[in-house]
Amino acid sequence: MDVARLREDFPVLRREFHGHPLAYLDSAATSQKPNAVIEAVSEFYREHNANVHRGVYALSEEATDLYEGARERVARFLHAGDPSEIVFTRGTTESLNLLSHALVRSGRIGRGERVLTTVLDHHSNIVPWQLQQTYSGIGLDFVDIDEDGRVGGEAFEAALTPATRVATFAHVSNVLGTVLPVAELAERAHGKGALAIVDAAQSAPHRPIDVGALGVDFLAFSGHKVLGPTGIGVLWGRGELLAELPPFMGGGEMIREVHQDGVRFREPPARFEAGTPPIAEAVGLRAALDYLEGVGWEELMAHERSLTEHTLRVARERFGDRLRIYGPPPGPDRDAIFSFTLEGAHPHDVASLLDADGVAIRSGHHCAQPLMERLGVPALSRASAYLYTLPEEIDRMMASLGRVEELFRPRGTTARTPSPV
Template structure:
């Protein structure tokens, strides 16, 4: 099934503008994606029609907002193929979800001195720092899966690093920096066989791949809405009910309690046990709308379209003098490249003058950049609304910028 690019692009108002007198070419989707009208409308309808706090109010707006919020949870649970909507915990994003898990694991007494947490070289800082902090608090050790020169993880080293001391394994599905797609099902199965709890950072996978949490077999999956066409400040943590039930709460406050006295507090059941305070009601409703949008287009269709774009970009950029591409050939979502003798910031600034928006820097992956002996890259990242003409505009802009910088 071919993608109707014109019809898709018509759904994204932000794309229809000029930058420095040129049509905007937005290729910074791994940082945040633009929002379709369905998502914008869902946000606006909440504030215009049913804006109220949820769960405890008896008046009409409170009941309507509660219904819409919990319907969003059910929609998202279905989208993820979760067995129970209560397994979907609304967060502010992937970072929040990972911190939640790291914190409650620490509070739950799962780690002891000498135990190990296993992550990978490809991780975003949000899947490194919370585990470092947890290890500092517990005396556990952080182990890191190395990667090959092509940006793929060393699977032999991964299996060697797995031991009976590995209590947590946390790794990304798709690298935000290099677009590397990890064989997560196989890695999850291996880590589970070793007796570890497993968390998957699905921030980059969410807009590109179908997420079936039952088929994956992980204990936790965290993702952010804003990379998947939803608003900023909303995301989710999915967790197996048995695992979440066994872990303690994280933040205290309203909603996460059943009864409070000065002598003792009784905690609420899932999902509210992990949703203290007033949630991002509009964000949850809009996140469900974003998932419905992707479902209406089809993740397979989106994936095929983006694969064509990223391959075209890789072919065009690699033909330019001095360009090095990072990551394996079967990368997804993002294409990172460096140019000999040219600083990534200078390149990004120049092509922005030509209307092309990319990301430059270390992409919150400083250990990965250090592994390759660089300070950063230029990264073009793709979404359902990008076109072959925009890919060609990127290549042309880089070529022109190089003629000015050299």
């Protein structure tokens, strides 16, 4: 994969900050956008803009075809059985809120019954269930991680109770980079009579997804993390399950008929898409998936694997135990997300000082406070890579971390080992 060539497709990567070229190491928060996506969105507004499903005139039909074409593209991306299983939402967060709400309303889970999630999950796969805990009396359990930050099948099985109706977990941790064994966890959940939901926000950008092979019942991801626009996400559900769920929001588009004394809803996916949907965003998402799959999964995954090995090796050689990177060692269950602490420096200071060198990383709790508590840290710094990340950018981060370390070195102590980078 010619990363230098590919980077030319991403205009923002040409920018400079504080006199340095941008080293964008925050793709787990949101990915940068290639020209193909930017162009597809502008072209939609320039040439095809109209509301969908409503007009009988040609322009509206064109917009509808583009919107529904995007749905077909997402169905292919997920290897879903039918485009009607694809619900467009605003993002993973909305997908999971929709689902938690609809599952309770449908009676699939109710008072005294339980949801199982994991301690590494993102708030968007915890808080919607906590809301249902408060308002509907369901229970919420957490599977723990092991010392390397993995969720093992046996620990998961042990946490499933006879009252567990739903098991919901991240495919990839946005903090630890751990890849969870989704197919195994789904099988174990089904074995105990629970539905299996997977939050693919951090996996869909980095690996092919086949919902059939994963064996899950529902899956959610966000457009903005897969090179697409903000404001669009996906909820995929098995057709027969979506058909039994009631709507999340009410309004236009999702109804068959409305009278003063009642309402009848449309079939999925329309039932779950109240109001004007994110049309231009769907068109942009389609362009993003075309771009991503055009690069090729094998090349992309090999590139990210080598970045992971490079990062962990350089960190160890240069800083030893002073730089603690959380999560599993390099391997098939470890993605290119590096959350760390640098001895003697607060994560927020680290991120601010790196910014002065043009290196963009994130610090904080990463919307995973239960995980921070489990790890016994208030916050972590996090660097994350994607298909356009260069090893040189990782090296710049390491050099910058070396300078941070010097800055925070207590007076009178000797300088650290000089960097091999």
